[in-house]
Amino acid sequence: xxxxxYFSLVFSDYTLRTITLGTAILGAICGMLGSFxxxxxxxxxxxxxxxxxxPGIALAxxxxxxxxxxxxxxxxxxxxxxxxxxxxxxxxxxxxxxxxALGLVLSLFFGFGMLLLTFIQKQPNANQAGLDKxxxxxxxxxxxxxxxxxxxxxxxxxxxxxxFWKEFKILLFDADYTKTLGFNTRxxxxxxxxxxxxxxxxxxxxxGVVLMSAMLLAxxxxxxxxxxxxxxxxxxxxxxGAFSGVFGTAISASQNNLSTGPVIVLVAAVFVFISFIFSxxxxxxxxxxRFWQNRRDLKLQKTLQFMFDIAKGHEDISHPHAIKILNNFxxxxxxxxxxxxxxxxxxxxxxxxxxxxxxxxxxxxxxxQE
Amino acid sequence: xxxxxxxxxxxxxxAYNYKPVLWDIDLTxxxxxxxxxxxxxxxxxxxxxxxxxxxIDPIAGSVSIYDKPYVKQRKLVAYVPQKGxxxxxxxxxxxxxxxxxxxxxxxxIKRPGQKEKKAALEALEKVGMLPFKNRxxxxxxxxxxxxxxxxRALVQNAAIYFMDEPFQGVDATTxxxxxxxxxxxxxxxxTVVVVHHDLQTVPEYFDWVTFLNVKKxxxxxxxxxxxxxxxxxxxxxxxxxxxxx
Numbered sequence: 359x360x361x362x363x364y365f366s367l368v369f370s371d372y373t374l375r376t377i378t379l380g381t382a383i384l385g386a387i388c389g390m391l392g393s394f395x396x397x398x399x400x401x402x403x404x405x406x407x408x409x410x411x412x413p414g415i416a417l418a419x420x421x422x423x424x425x426x427x428x429x430x431x432x433x434x435x436x437x438x439x440x441x442x443x444x445x446x447x448x449x450x451x452x453x454x455x456x457x458x459a460l461g462l463v464l465s466l467f468f469g470f471g472m473l474l475l476t477f478i479q480k481q482p483n484a485n486q487a488g489l490d491k492x493x494x495x496x497x498x499x500x501x502x503x504x505x506x507x508x509x510x511x512x513x514x515x516x517x518x519x520x521x522f523w524k525e526f527k528i529l530l531f532d533a534d535y536t537k538t539l540g541f542n543t544r545x546x547x548x549x550x551x552x553x554x555x556x557x558x559x560x561x562x563x564x565x566g567v568v569l570m571s572a573m574l575l576a577x578x579x580x581x582x583x584x585x586x587x588x589x590x591x592x593x594x595x596x597x598x599g600a601f602s603g604v605f606g607t608a609i610s611a612s613q614n615n616l617s618t619g620p621v622i623v624l625v626a627a628v629f630v631f632i633s634f635i636f637s638x639x640x641x642x643x644x645x646x647x648r649f650w651q652n653r654r655d656l657k658l659q660k661t662l663q664f665m666f667d668i669a670k671g672h673e674d675i676s677h678p679h680a681i682k683i684l685n686n687f688x689x690x691x692x693x694x695x696x697x698x699x700x701x702x703x704x705x706x707x708x709x710x711x712x713x714x715x716x717x718x719x720x721x722x723x724x725x726x727q728e
Numbered sequence: 729x730x731x732x733x734x735x736x737x738x739x740x741x742x743a744y745n746y747k748p749v750l751w752d753i754d755l756t757x758x759x760x761x762x763x764x765x766x767x768x769x770x771x772x773x774x775x776x777x778x779x780x781x782x783x784i785d786p787i788a789g790s791v792s793i794y795d796k797p798y799v800k801q802r803k804l805v806a807y808v809p810q811k812g813x814x815x816x817x818x819x820x821x822x823x824x825x826x827x828x829x830x831x832x833x834x835x836x837i838k839r840p841g842q843k844e845k846k847a848a849l850e851a852l853e854k855v856g857m858l859p860f861k862n863r864x865x866x867x868x869x870x871x872x873x874x875x876x877x878x879x880r881a882l883v884q885n886a887a888i889y890f891m892d893e894p895f896q897g898v899d900a901t902t903x904x905x906x907x908x909x910x911x912x913x914x915x916x917x918x919t920v921v922v923v924h925h926d927l928q929t930v931p932e933y934f935d936w937v938t939f940l941n942v943k944k945x946x947x948x949x950x951x952x953x954x955x956x957x958x959x960x961x962x963x964x965x966x967x968x969x970x971x972x973x
Contacts, residue, residue, distance in 0.1 A: 397815075397818065397819075399815070453745070521837055522836075522837065523839075524831055524834070524837075524838075524839060524840070525831075525836065525837075527820075527828075528828050528831055530818070531814060531815075531818050531820065531825070531828070532809065532813070532814045532828070534778070534783045534807075534809055534813065535807060535809055535828070535880075536831075537781075537782065537783055538781045538782070538783065538802065538805065538807045538832075539802070539831055539832030540802040540803070540832055540835075541831075541832075541836070582819065585819060586819045586820070586821070586864040587819055587820070587821075588818075588819045588820055590819075591819050
């Protein structure tokens, strides 16, 4: 199946439609909540939480003996939340830096989870096969029930976000100040964190423990490049996330069933790459172009200033001077003289130049304007 | 006229780990003064403001604003944090930041409307930042960012203002603009408390001063207590005061 075939099938084929819808919704909610994580400088929190969810999955299986997705994800949710509270506790109680706390919880929980997984695999129980899909995710196992759950959580998250928009925004920008205004910052904080944990847990089945944090961060990082408005950023992040999901699924389904999670993450990375280079305000390309333009303009202005200094000594400012005097001056080239002529700053006649009235006024106001 | 007490701090003690940062601070600040808190680095100046405002939990002590506990009087109090305490690359505009000053009175969930926007624009005008209202905040200079923070506090229309080093890293023009606004606030009967670093300007800017170095050294009118003796007690070295020159 090639990509074209995929897109013709996506609306008619039930399985394909379910999976695509699932990854799109997942991408959208992750992009939305990822924006919060990125702006709070908690980018690594997602990584820690997703790894912390692994032992929950294993334990849920050991206790119940079934592979019901909802039960396993409930286990993941509980252990993800425990991980989160450990991180918060460590930071507030021990004065460890947050990166240390995140790293500790991540490796501790992940190590424990892997231990449990290998233990389960040694058991003579045919049911255990397939638990390791939570490591790297397997979008193909998505069924309608999973997608419905994702849609409900995304809807809830959207409502909460719209309801508490003002509170979320001010907490993200200035938490201390928010507290002095009388808002319960702990409540807002827990609300945001809870939804981030929820989004991560929902994504485990599709993208897996290891790559989940990229789903949160990549769309948000890409979106930040294109806008200076929080609402637009979150909207764009959701769009980027959703498109990563759809394209990732399309590519993986059309290329002999490549693992979906990694492909989605790579597509998201392409969004980031493009945004870093081509976004008009913050992108590397336009920054460089602006830098060159500025340098060129400055060079011209330098020459103009020099001419101004010469011309203002004369009664008639348009008194012609030899081009030769400019030779000792670094900013001068034939090209720049021509450009200045185009701007009507100077007039060139033979081997002489003279400042025009326009040029004089521009030069005079060059460094006085705000 | 009977003198009202705007802020009363009793036995306030704050510690990080086992090290006391503020030790048994008693402070009464009368209404309508423009007060500087001075002291060396690590003296707990910012901590004092933050624990009065409930951002830091003290080990002991209480704070009352106009004779009622602070938590009941939040709407009377505005705060200007240190400029460096937030990420100025946050995706928002100057006007939007100033609007945040109205959030407290709005309370949960309710969105700011035209009335709030008008108040924010007025505050921006007062600090001379109206032309920059739609500017992304990272594209403002340090002084402009400080003015935006000041406008955000002005929009709260409070009775008491706490400011954490509002003159840090701003140029002379901005410093004068800010101090003029503070003096206007005092004229309107507001109480202003400022963490301040530049001892030279204390007598010129302020009428009340608190010397702090973990413990409170002295508090009172500048003309009575701003002297060599208190400066030496606070900073530990013999301080030549500019005023005496």
